[in-house]
Amino acid sequence: MNPSIPLFYTRTPMLDIAYEAHGPTDGEVVILLHGFPYDPRGYDAIAPVLAARGYRVLVPYLRGYGPTRFIHAGVMRSGQQAALAKDLLDFMDALSIDRAALAGYDWGGRAACIVAALWPARVRCLVTGDGYNIQNIARSTQPRAPVTEHRLWYQFYFHTQRGVDGLTANRRELCELLWSLWSPSWAAGSGLYPDTAPSFDNPDFVEVVIHSYRHRFMYAEGDPALEALEQALAPQPPISVPSISLCGADDGVGPPSEVDDDVAHFNGFYQRRVLAGVGHNIPQEAPQATLAALFELLELTQAGEENRSR
Numbered sequence: 001m002n003p004s005i006p007l008f009y010t011r012t013p014m015l016d017i018a019y020e021a022h023g024p025t026d027g028e029v030v031i032l033l034h035g036f037p038y039d040p041r042g043y044d045a046i047a048p049v050l051a052a053r054g055y056r057v058l059v060p061y062l063r064g065y066g067p068t069r070f071i072h073a074g075v076m077r078s079g080q081q082a083a084l085a086k087d088l089l090d091f092m093d094a095l096s097i098d099r100a101a102l103a104g105y106d107w108g109g110r111a112a113c114i115v116a117a118l119w120p121a122r123v124r125c126l127v128t129g130d131g132y133n134i135q136n137i138a139r140s141t142q143p144r145a146p147v148t149e150h151r152l153w154y155q156f157y158f159h160t161q162r163g164v165d166g167l168t169a170n171r172r173e174l175c176e177l178l179w180s181l182w183s184p185s186w187a188a189g190s191g192l193y194p195d196t197a198p199s200f201d202n203p204d205f206v207e208v209v210i211h212s213y214r215h216r217f218m219y220a221e222g223d224p225a226l227e228a229l230e231q232a233l234a235p236q237p238p239i240s241v242p243s244i245s246l247c248g249a250d251d252g253v254g255p256p257s258e259v260d261d262d263v264a265h266f267n268g269f270y271q272r273r274v275l276a277g278v279g280h281n282i283p284q285e286a287p288q289a290t291l292a293a294l295f296e297l298l299e300l301t302q303a304g305e306e307n308r309s310r
Helices: 047-052 081-094 106-118 146-151 153-157 161-182 189-201 205-215 224-233 287-309
Strands: 007-011 015-022 029-033 056-060 100-104 123-129 243-248 270-275
Touching: 007 081, 015 047, 015 081, 029 081, 029 106, 047 056, 047 287, 081 106, 081 224, 100 106, 100 287, 106 123, 106 224, 123 287, 146 153, 153 161, 161 189, 161 205, 189 205, 243 287, 270 287
Parallel strands: 029 056, 029 100, 100 123, 123 243, 243 270
Antiparallel strands: 007 015, 015 056
């Protein structure tokens, strides 16, 4: 946590979600969502700029991170994609947010993509890290190219008890290794990592992370309460809201392909931008590019709304 940024909480059916807030309380809402293994510090160079332009900027800690807590011991510590999306929708409902602009990457990008796909009326626009982040779980067990499998070593590690024990005992060291592997050209990363690492001390971090990487490969059952949502995601629903995909050219876990394989999943305004010298932690490595994408979409949707009101 950054002690200079006020921390707030809101209760949802499953969580007490901790979040940081910037800007006027009556501003149009922008929600910024982090991934694994990151936290809201990824948006420290972004949120204040948006706030200075009059937006209400909310940056929540995902389930299993930082001060966010489950409200009942019996709630499944699920990390599945439906859980992340439901948390985002519940967060918006708890704060009476009818509609917001969303930006996210990794796990946060997945939550944002799902809400944009299934509840487009709630999403003004979307900036997504690495494109269409909705998992195709039915195809997850099909082997991929060896170089891709090599990059996913940590996921297979988490499928084992040794991986559970390793993440439990070495969570800070393991996550720091992932930072360096996934953002190999980001010189500032090692100096900024200590600001984020305490978020992994959350008591539910390990269980949520392990479930996330097991469920996506069908090696763990999901939360029964979320099965209907998972079924809605199985057909890979398209995203219709205005969207920009930001991809790090130096991403060590998911480098962008030459041809955009995700374009068919977007049926509204959509652009992909590959960012030279940027790895996986897109907003923290490339805050100006992230801001540019957000402002472009915010202006585009504002112009559209003004034209419709004439």
